[in-house]
Amino acid sequence: MDNTTIICRCEEINQEEIEEAIQIGAETFDDIKRLTRCGMGPCQSKICMNLVSSIISEKTSHPLSQVPVPRLRIPLRPIQISTLATGSSNFSSVKSVMDEVELDERR
Amino acid sequence: METDVLIIGGGPAGLSAAYETASRGLNVTIIEETWYLGGQLVQQTQSFEDMPNHYRQLCGFEIAENLIKKVEPFGIHVLTDHTLIGLYENGEMGISNDRDVFPVKASKIIMATGAAEIAVPFPKWTLPGIMTAGAAQILINRDRVLPGTKTILIGSSSFAFELAKQLHEVGIEVKGIVEQQSDIVLQNNCLIDEIEKLNIPILKNTKVIEAEGKGQVETLVIESNQGPQRIDVDFVCLDGGRNPILEAFLIANCSLSYRKILGGWVPDYDLNFETSSEGVYVAGNSTGITSKAAIFLTGSLSGISVCESLGKINSTEASQMKNLFWEELYQVEQQVNLEGWNSRLKHIEGYMGPNSHQSLSGIGRKING
Amino acid sequence: MTKVNTSYETIIVGGGVIGNSIAFHLSERDQEGILVIDKNFPLSGTSGSTQAWVWVHNKTPASYAEFSMYSAELYPYLSRKIGDVEYKRTGGLSPFFTEKDLEKAHKLAQKYSELGIKIKVLNKEEVLAKEPSLSPDVVGATFSKVDGNINPFRLVDLLIRASKKQGVAYSYYNRVLDIERTENAFIVHTQKETYLCKKLILAGGAWSKELGSYLGIHVPVKQVRGQIMVTEPLAPLLNYTISGMRQAINGEVLIGYSMEEVGFDRRGTLDVIQETANMAIRYVPSLANANVVRCFSGIRAMPKDGYPIIGHVPGVQNLYVAAMHSGITLAPLIGTLMTELILDGETSIPIDDYSITRFQEPVGQL
Numbered sequence: 001m002d003n004t005t006i007i008c009r010c011e012e013i014n015q016e017e018i019e020e021a022i023q024i025g026a027e028t029f030d031d032i033k034r035l036t037r038c039g040m041g042p043c044q045s046k047i048c049m050n051l052v053s054s055i056i057s058e059k060t061s062h063p064l065s066q067v068p069v070p071r072l073r074i075p076l077r078p079i080q081i082s083t084l085a086t087g088s089s090n091f092s093s094v095k096s097v098m099d100e101v102e103l104d105e106r107r
Numbered sequence: 108m109e110t111d112v113l114i115i116g117g118g119p120a121g122l123s124a125a126y127e128t129a130s131r132g133l134n135v136t137i138i139e140e141t142w143y144l145g146g147q148l149v150q151q152t153q154s155f156e157d158m159p160n161h162y163r164q165l166c167g168f169e170i171a172e173n174l175i176k177k178v179e180p181f182g183i184h185v186l187t188d189h190t191l192i193g194l195y196e197n198g199e200m201g202i203s204n205d206r207d208v209f210p211v212k213a214s215k216i217i218m219a220t221g222a223a224e225i226a227v228p229f230p231k232w233t234l235p236g237i238m239t240a241g242a243a244q245i246l247i248n249r250d251r252v253l254p255g256t257k258t259i260l261i262g263s264s265s266f267a268f269e270l271a272k273q274l275h276e277v278g279i280e281v282k283g284i285v286e287q288q289s290d291i292v293l294q295n296n297c298l299i300d301e302i303e304k305l306n307i308p309i310l311k312n313t314k315v316i317e318a319e320g321k322g323q324v325e326t327l328v329i330e331s332n333q334g335p336q337r338i339d340v341d342f343v344c345l346d347g348g349r350n351p352i353l354e355a356f357l358i359a360n361c362s363l364s365y366r367k368i369l370g371g372w373v374p375d376y377d378l379n380f381e382t383s384s385e386g387v388y389v390a391g392n393s394t395g396i397t398s399k400a401a402i403f404l405t406g407s408l409s410g411i412s413v414c415e416s417l418g419k420i421n422s423t424e425a426s427q428m429k430n431l432f433w434e435e436l437y438q439v440e441q442q443v444n445l446e447g448w449n450s451r452l453k454h455i456e457g458y459m460g461p462n463s464h465q466s467l468s469g470i471g472r473k474i475n476g
Numbered sequence: 477m478t479k480v481n482t483s484y485e486t487i488i489v490g491g492g493v494i495g496n497s498i499a500f501h502l503s504e505r506d507q508e509g510i511l512v513i514d515k516n517f518p519l520s521g522t523s524g525s526t527q528a529w530v531w532v533h534n535k536t537p538a539s540y541a542e543f544s545m546y547s548a549e550l551y552p553y554l555s556r557k558i559g560d561v562e563y564k565r566t567g568g569l570s571p572f573f574t575e576k577d578l579e580k581a582h583k584l585a586q587k588y589s590e591l592g593i594k595i596k597v598l599n600k601e602e603v604l605a606k607e608p609s610l611s612p613d614v615v616g617a618t619f620s621k622v623d624g625n626i627n628p629f630r631l632v633d634l635l636i637r638a639s640k641k642q643g644v645a646y647s648y649y650n651r652v653l654d655i656e657r658t659e660n661a662f663i664v665h666t667q668k669e670t671y672l673c674k675k676l677i678l679a680g681g682a683w684s685k686e687l688g689s690y691l692g693i694h695v696p697v698k699q700v701r702g703q704i705m706v707t708e709p710l711a712p713l714l715n716y717t718i719s720g721m722r723q724a725i726n727g728e729v730l731i732g733y734s735m736e737e738v739g740f741d742r743r744g745t746l747d748v749i750q751e752t753a754n755m756a757i758r759y760v761p762s763l764a765n766a767n768v769v770r771c772f773s774g775i776r777a778m779p780k781d782g783y784p785i786i787g788h789v790p791g792v793q794n795l796y797v798a799a800m801h802s803g804i805t806l807a808p809l810i811g812t813l814m815t816e817l818i819l820d821g822e823t824s825i826p827i828d829d830y831s832i833t834r835f836q837e838p839v840g841q842l
Binding site for chain 2: 747
């Protein structure tokens with residue numbers, strides 16, 4: 001297989017880019033993903049995960065059992081923001097920057 | 108929404124689990140991401156020798172119809188076009204139907220998410236017209252659309268051979284089944300004979316060099332020891348094997364182990380098919396891909412386990428039922444995939460500790476006399 | 477078996493944006509014998525799971541905003557040295573939706589102006605003229621020209637590449653297990669090896685507390701989980717970096733500003749993601765139709781009082797610490813100042829306010 005073969009179709013990442021990441025020390029799918037964007041697109045690594053794992057295993061000589069699966073990201077399928085939204089404007093863990101502004105000099 | 112049992116996946120495993128649980132009076136909800144029940148069976152026009160006995164004469168879609176009819180009387184809550192999308196802080200599953208997201212509170216969850224096909228990369232494999240074998244089968248059998256007129260198959264499992272037959276039947280010219288290794292994966296001589304009779308070449312020791320074409324695949328370049336060869340095609344089918352679909356298990360924080368023979372990473376589970384996440388069970392191909400029978404029987408087994416733990420069946424009866432299902436699985440797999448059977452036991456042992464499947468060791472012995 | 481005693485002049489524990497900025501700036505001044513150790517792989521922690529705003533305004537007290545501004549000013553120079561980190565000084569907008577916040581904004585602008593930091597308070601019409609996709613419900617916004625964002629993946633990757641060129645050694649997947657002190661050296665025990673070094677810099681971010689504990693030093697940093705959602709690539713929608721969201725060069729919009737104290741649990745939850753969706757629509761109504769492709773969450777470092785902990789650790793010769801929340805904003809400045817502190821013994825901008833001594837807890841035990 002030649003190095004220009006696309007491995008991640010969503011982000012158009014080829015074999016060479018993946019091998020370069022491995023060469024600088026990447027050992028997992030997620031390591032490669034952050035360096036190359038491989039697996040960050042709409043399919044969220046459903047197609048490339050196995051292909052990348054095989055390349056890692058081949059290049060690092062780690063057995064596949066030592067190449068962990070990517071960290072899971074929700075949502076499992078692309079979903080519209082309006083579908084996710086509940087219409088509530090009560091925020092508990094989501095902050096606004098202005099909430100954090102403290103005008104009393106404490107220090 | 109609340110339910111006793113939430114089943115994720117409405118394919119054969121999910122339906123088998125649904126039958127066992129709903130028929131014993133549990134309130135059962137199935138979520139299914141397509142618009143129909145039956146899973147992959149729906150587009151399978153072939154029959155399978157590695158099926159449970161009573162299904163062996165039927166082809167895939169007939170089995171699906173059968174199963175759906177079987178569960179019908181029990182008032183199962185079926186949510187098609189619904190998918191699992193995530194987890195809430197309190198552990199409830201988040202389900203979406205594209206208009207809304209809502210939590211489902213379930214006493215037990217059975218995940219029957221099935222398996223996904225693995226692609227086969229080569230230069231320009233992303234050209235339109237190059238698809239997985241499963242995609243080609245969906246097109247011809249479910250959607251009744253011909254993907255093209257001349258094709259070649261890459262990979263040599265039984266699925267590739269079955270598909271070659273079906274493509275030939277609908278008038279598509281199949282120019283070969285390509286296998287890079289010196290041996291083909293399929294071990295069923297009848298099927299090989301059938302393919303040879305149809306004059307479909309089986310090309311061993313042959314690798315794919317690249318695809319060519321403007322805007323869509325037109326030529327596949329392959330190479331054997333007789334040199335390169337250019338095959339004129341308008342679509343290509345890839346058979347790179349399958350692996351369990353894991354996302355739902357990762358969401359539920361289930362631990363996994365790697366088992367090459369079972370299809371790669373597989374959720375850990377015990378003899379009851381309960382995963383490392385309490386109350387979350389697994390069924391079907393996501394327990395490991397061994398035989399068609401395993402899909403149905405692990406579905407039934409997880410269903411019985413759930414009934415037992417919810418007090419719908421006593422432990423004596425449960426254990427009798429479970430033994431029957433295990434025995435049936437052994438009968439099938441000792442014929443078609445003993446390696447798969449052994450790997451499954453090893454997988455259970457790897458999670459539960461040594462001798463954990465001793466209760467099953469009687470099964471083989473009984474049969475072998 | 478561990479190999480024994482490879483010696484380095486300086487060991488930096490932590491290969492995130494802060495550790496790497498220090499490594500780069502130190503090695504730039506010909507400092508030799510530097511090793512960066514990371515328990516995992518670069519970008520696997522906080523630096524790889526951030527919206528990566530370079531954010532100055534809204535920070536209080538004003539002196540902290542000033543400190544952040546100096547760092548933002550250094551980004552163009554850093555970019556010139558290490559390569560394109562996709563630094564975009566878009567200007568930053570903090571929209572608000574209540575009259576109360578409007579009042580607050582005016583007071584903030586007043587405080588900042590005393591230190592020469594310019595921020596503008598925009599009324600509704602002015603905000604909507606600048607950023608037409610914002611909701612017409614907006615009451616106003618604070619605006620600062622100096623704010624922007626970078627690509628954190630490129631930043632860390634390029635810092636490492638440049639540092640390597642300058643002779644810095646790296647060891648990944650190598651967790652520090654213990655640290656010992658001798659009279660004039662540190663012995664760093666790791667999974668792979670045992671190292672000896674003269675100077676030790678703890679740049680462990682959210683993991684700083686554990687690192688400090690090996691030396692009997694309390695580094696009061698807790699973990700805060702932040703969850704962020706990413707849309708499919710959209711046509712240009714946002715002109716500015718908005719507090720809460722930004723649009724990346726490829727068109728993806730990153731949305732989220734959540735904080736949860738759940739330790740090192742990095743899973744995403746629908747509770748926060750749905751709240752983030754509500755926030756997205758409240759700010760930019762047209763985002764309602766955008767598809768979310770993925771969400772990510774990161775564990776952020778949060779010093780006890782929210783401010784950076786940087787500098788020499790008093791009582792322990794040659795021990796330094798650099799732990800903070802806003803690592804992306806502050807990285808160029810921290811790298812520069814730590815290098816000055818280590819090589820020259822003093823810094824061009826005072827960092828006394830950020831010394832670990834402010835917590836008045838017992839530090840070095842030796």
